[in-house]
Amino acid sequence: MADDDRPATFASPACFLHEIDPAYAGLPGPLDLQAWTDVNRWRKAERERLIAERLAMPAATRLACGEAIAARVLDEIGDVTGRIVSAYWPFRGEPDFRPFLLAVTERGGRTALPVVVEKGRPLEFHLWQTGEALSRGVWNIPIPAVPNPCRPDIVIAPVVGFDACCYRLGYGGGFFDRTLAAMSQKPRVIGIGYSGSRITTIYPQLHDIPMDVVVTETGIIRPQASTVRALT
Numbered sequence: 743m744a745d746d747d748r749p750a751t752f753a754s755p756a757c758f759l760h761e762i763d764p765a766y767a768g769l770p771g772p773l774d775l776q777a778w779t780d781v782n783r784w785r786k787a788e789r790e791r792l793i794a795e796r797l798a799m800p801a802a803t804r805l806a807c808g809e810a811i812a813a814r815v816l817d818e819i820g821d822v823t824g825r826i827v828s829a830y831w832p833f834r835g836e837p838d839f840r841p842f843l844l845a846v847t848e849r850g851g852r853t854a855l856p857v858v859v860e861k862g863r864p865l866e867f868h869l870w871q872t873g874e875a876l877s878r879g880v881w882n883i884p885i886p887a888v889p890n891p892c893r894p895d896i897v898i899a900p901v902v903g904f905d906a907c908c909y910r911l912g913y914g915g916g917f918f919d920r921t922l923a924a925m926s927q928k929p930r931v932i933g934i935g936y937s938g939s940r941i942t943t944i945y946p947q948l949h950d951i952p953m954d955v956v957v958t959e960t961g962i963i964r965p966q967a968s969t970v971r972a973l974t
């Protein structure tokens with residue numbers, strides 16, 4: 743009998759896993775994908791609502807709230823001598839934390855700004871203090887003109903929204919979560935926002951990392967161990 747005449751066989755048995763419920767194989771099933779799509783759609787709408795709401799606040803109210811939040815944060819972080827504190831350059835109605843950066847310098851701390859290196863990658867932090875030159879980064883966000891990467895001890899994270907477990911809703915780039923996940927030594931993360939930016943839940947997903955505390959103009963929210971992840 744010639745080789746070609748032998749009945750055909752397979753190197754391995756045919757795989758029928760695709761015909762079985764993905765959950766059985768430990769894979770995310772269509773339901774999970776649908777849920778993630780729904781959460782993403784909800785987050786997009788919620789971001790738009792919260793940003794519009796804070797932009798509608800009178801400028802003087804935003805300013806007063808920013809000052810009140812900064813005073814609480816300075817109180818919360820205490821002695822900053824020799825420590826690196828990262829904040830941000832404000833846009834889209836975020837509380838103006840530029841006076842805060844100056845206050846940290848005056849108290850003997852060093853200050854830094856976050857820098858988007860590329861979409862989908864962790865942020866970098868670069869030392870910068872009041873008065874030093876800035877250039878334009880991704881999305882035209884001002885960044886230090888002279889690169890000087892650093893590892894902050896404290897990160898001030900502006901929120902678009904936050905919940906009682908101190909989960910953060912940002913602008914949708916996933917930057918802070920990606921950055922914190924990649925850092926071997928976790929900084930202290932202080933979320934800051936207006937009290938009106940509080941929502942019941944951000945529907946936290948596995949990649950979402952809660953902040954240590956959230957400071958608003960009316961108070962300080964600390965997550966309770968029992969509530970973190972209880973909503974996932």
Ligand SMILES: Nc1nc2c(c(=O)[nH]1)N(C=O)[C@@H](CNc1ccc(C(=O)N[C@@H](CCC(=O)O)C(=O)O)cc1)CN2
Pocket residue numbers: 830831832833836856857858865881883900912913914915916917918
């Ligand atoms: N003032 C400030 N600076 C910051 C941050 C911040 O939250 N506030 N960031 C904190 O992370 C980083 C910038 N993060 C950003 C993330 C997304 C978009 C943005 O414009 N996103 C698109 C939609 C993205 C998407 O859905 O894929 C948009 O809004 O059109 C802008 C900045 C670093 N610098």
Ligand SMILES: Nc1ncnc2c1ncn2[C@@H]1O[C@H](COP(=O)(O)OP(=O)(O)OP(=O)(O)O)[C@@H](O)[C@H]1O
Pocket residue numbers: 785910911912913914915916917918919920921923949950
């Ligand atoms: N550690 C991570 N690794 C890979 N992807 C991530 C990580 N963290 C977040 N992402 C992705 O980033 C995207 C946006 O995430 P999310 O909705 O949490 O953004 P955000 O926190 O609002 O944004 P930002 O931090 O930029 O202000 C999601 O598709 C998410 O899967």
